[in-house]
Amino acid sequence: MSHVLIIEDEPATAGPVKKSLEADGIQADVAGSGTAGLALFREKTYDLILLDLKLPELSGEEVLRAIRREDPFITVIVYTNYSDFADIKRLTNIGIDGYINKGPGADLDELIDVIEGKLAPIDGAAMDALFKEFPND
Amino acid sequence: MYFDEQRLLADEITTLRYAGRTDEAIALCQKAELRFPDNSFFPKLQGDICRQNGRFPQAAQAYLNMLTLLRPHQFSIFATAYRNLEKSAPADFMRSFLEKIQDLLTKGLLSKEIEKDLYSFLGAQLVMDRDFLHFAEQANDDCNIHLIQKKLEQWESEQDIAKIEALAAFKLGSGKTSQSKKIDSFLIQKLEKLGKYDLALSMIEKTQKPYQNKLILVEILRICRKKTDYSFAEKELSIDEEFIDSSDFNLQYELVYYFRAKDRGEELEKTLRRMRGDAVSSIPIARTLYNFYLSLNRFEDAQSIYEHIQQLEQSHAAGRVQRKKKSRTKSFLLKQLESEQAVRQRMEDLVSDQEHNRRMIALRDLLKGLSHELGQPITNIRYAVQFHRRKMRRNMDTPEDLEVLLSDILLQTDRLGTLLSRFSPVVSPKNESGEFSITACAAKVFDDLETRLREQNISCQIDGPSDLILPGDQVQFSQVFYNLILNSMQAIEKDGHIDIAISVSAHHMITITFTDNGPGIPEQNYQKIFEPFFSTKDPTSGNGGEGLGLYIVWNILKMFNGTIRIDKDFQTGTRFIIQIQQSKGGTER
Secondary structure, three states: OOEEEEEOOOHHHHHHHHHHHHHOOOEEEEEOOHHHHHHHHHHOOOOEEEEEOOOOOOOHHHHHHHHHHHOOOOEEEEEEOOOOHHHHHHHHHHOOOEEEEOHHHOOHHHHHHHHHHHOOOOOHHHHHHHHHHOOOO | OHHHHHHHHHHHHHHHHHOOOHHHHHHHHHHHHHHOOOOOHHHHHHHHHHHHOOOHHHHHHHHHHHHHHOOHHHHHHHHHHHHHHHHHOOHHHHHHHHHHHHHHHHOOOOOHHHHHHHHHHHHHHOOOOHHHHHHHHHOOOHHHHHHHHHHHHHHHHOOOHHHHHHHHHHHHHOOOOOOOHHHHHHHHHHHHHOOOHHHHHHHHHHHOOOOOOHHHHHHHHHHHHHHOOOHHHHHHOOOOHHHHHOOOHHHHHHHHHHHHHOOOHHHHHHHHHHHHHHOOOOHHHHHHHHHHHHHOOOHHHHHHHHHHHHHHHHHHHHHHOOOOOHHHHHHHHHHHHHHHHHHHHHHHHHHHHHHHHHHHHHHHHHHHHHHHHHHHHHHHHHHHHHHHHHHHHOOOOOHHHHHHHHHHHHHHHHHHHHHHHOOHHHHOOOOOOOEEEHHHHHHHHHHHOHHHHHHOOEEEEEEOOOOOEEEOOHHHHHHHHHHHHHHHHHHHOOOEEEEEEEEEOOOOEEEEEEEEOOOOOOHHHOOOOOOOOOOOOOHHHOOOOOOOHHHHHHHHHHHOOEEEEEOOOOOOOEEEEEEEEOOOOOOOO
């Protein structure tokens, strides 16, 4: 079973995401701050981290840096409701695997699709993606 | 078709796996691997199943097999597998696993891309190869400095940054460093150049103590400046009076940045004065100082330094061409006069440009914060609605769910309303042509909050002349006191006191000192507290906590020609110092 870590300080945002993932058979933990998120990341093994950028204590960017120092390869999707090109550029250079907008364009269905698409090849959507990489020889 | 066959196999294995028929699932994986020897997916599946069932050696073998089959961009699959294994398998097992990975590397069985990813993933844990180990040993002795320098340069030019990092990590992990100060300091410089600031600082901490050499002090401050985080410098150095006194130009240069970043006005002034002393005879130092003054918007200081630079240049030029005709000197003076005027004009433009830029940045920050704050409840509403819709589509919704949804939405709209109402004191002053006594204004705010203050057992005191009058809207100005007092009340929680002292200097500078004996503000937040939407409080709590209070204070004071700063030396609580220039038109051009 895939395991996702949601680092998000707003329970009202994290709740629907967690419940939607769980309805699809994906385990999800929520951390309400960057510090709590990093602690969980170190304690358990996740297949994907969904990271909000605006967090109390450590900022999302600092969390991302810390994650990347320890694990350059774990899938991290950043989602935020405001950022300009410079922010995205900086994040891309630290290393992110996906970027999703919240705010006026927030779309839960899209978010869940992207997460499921990125998960390890054991899950349905991602397995299709993997098999697409192995065309009929 | 192969594709369908692979898919069927994968489905079958997954079914067996989750039905707990582990042996059959593994056997089928092995069969699939034989049938499709180029497919990395089946070894990965076998590895996962084995790992989950505690069969670590078999899992490791499957993962290694997978590693040789992965395509260049698929390394993350191995990384996750490795991390998973690491969390369940014992440490000595992982060591033998590492050796096997090492073996694959030495045998050259992996693609270049995967190799590179492995190095950056496992870094110093993989002691690369025997050559690297030998090299790292050599790097412990300064006798080999030329060899090491050459190798580092080569790695740098080949973009083999992982090796440079691995060498640093190796050195950090080993006990021997005393014989290699020169090599270490060369390595530190390389790391700094490559932007590996944390590693460079760790190396400095481990190898360069005690910091006797000025160069290392400059280096620490410079790396911290580039990193925009001075915590290492503050942990390692005591930057005090003595430090400033003993500093040379390079150190002074860094100190200016440091004191500026930390908003330590007095020390900044002291450092600038010292530079000014050195600038008497040196054009480069004078030019640097000139740029600092410009960037600090200290127009008059910049102008006087500029004049000084001109004098210096003139006397240099005079030294070079002592015997020249009078007419030339005359035209030189004329030129100088013209350029002086041009410079003044340019500087004035520059200052107004900077002011404009600052306003734009303040506005941008505000809008950025505002769109974030508005975006948050909007996101919550949208997610709540979309989540309900997902349930509806699956026929999983209940009337209770709908009830929850509606109250969630109402809660979020309340939040939007509160946010908007917080802006009204900034947006709408009511009586701009009035005037008021500052002391009376503060007293009125204390009166208004009296019940709440008493509930929390907070005592208040105001010291100040009652005839100190400011022109403007008292209700608007009272927001300064309101916000500061509300912050203090939240910080103190119970039992404490708040003091306001108001005074005016001979130069018509009004100073309001606002002090509480709460827990104080952590130093790392000093820079941020006046930014809009900076908050340490829970934003969902409703009343306040959006991080607007001090931003509103700052804005209102700006309208009154005032400034506010936090007193960093005050230890037993929080102290803000507000300064307002009382009369207009007193400044000279």
